[in-house]
Amino acid sequence: MTDQSGGPSGATGMRAPGGPGYGVQPPAGYGYGAPLPSGRATASMVLGILGLVLIPIVLPIIALCLGVSARRMADRGEGGGRGQATAGMVMGIVGIAFAALGVLVATAQAIASV
Structure with a gap:
């Protein structure tokens, strides 16, 4: 009987490349893509959308800040x-521009009706 390395059973105990087990793990924080968005960025985008639709004076100012x-x-x-x-x-x-235009x-x- 032979093991995964192709040699006689129990000869060296080495595994074949690509065999079962875990490979070398990269260092923590390396190669995992871009950082997650901050809560401020998400809140800014959500308030910007809501400011265009619901409350056109207050929410766009908060979204901008x-x-x-x-x-x-x-x-x-x-x-x-x-x-x-x-x-x-x-x-x-x-949103601020639309509010100012409004x-x-x-x-x-109002001036024209007087």
Whole structure:
């Protein structure tokens, strides 16, 4: 009888390459992809979306502030989610612009009706 290495049974106790068992594990924190997004980045994106739909004055301002903070954290390497933070910032800016445009239109209509 032969073992997995192809030699006689019990000759050296070595396993064949690719046989059962575990290979060499990489060092901790190495090669596992990008860091997870921070909570600020996720909150910025969610509030940016909700600010465009539900509360167009308050939520976009909060989304913009959280987005700036989360991008700075990602740039320092303290967390991931730079793309989510950027999306939250952009939606916050767009939401603020829509709110300002709405206020201007409402003011113009009020002045025109007098």
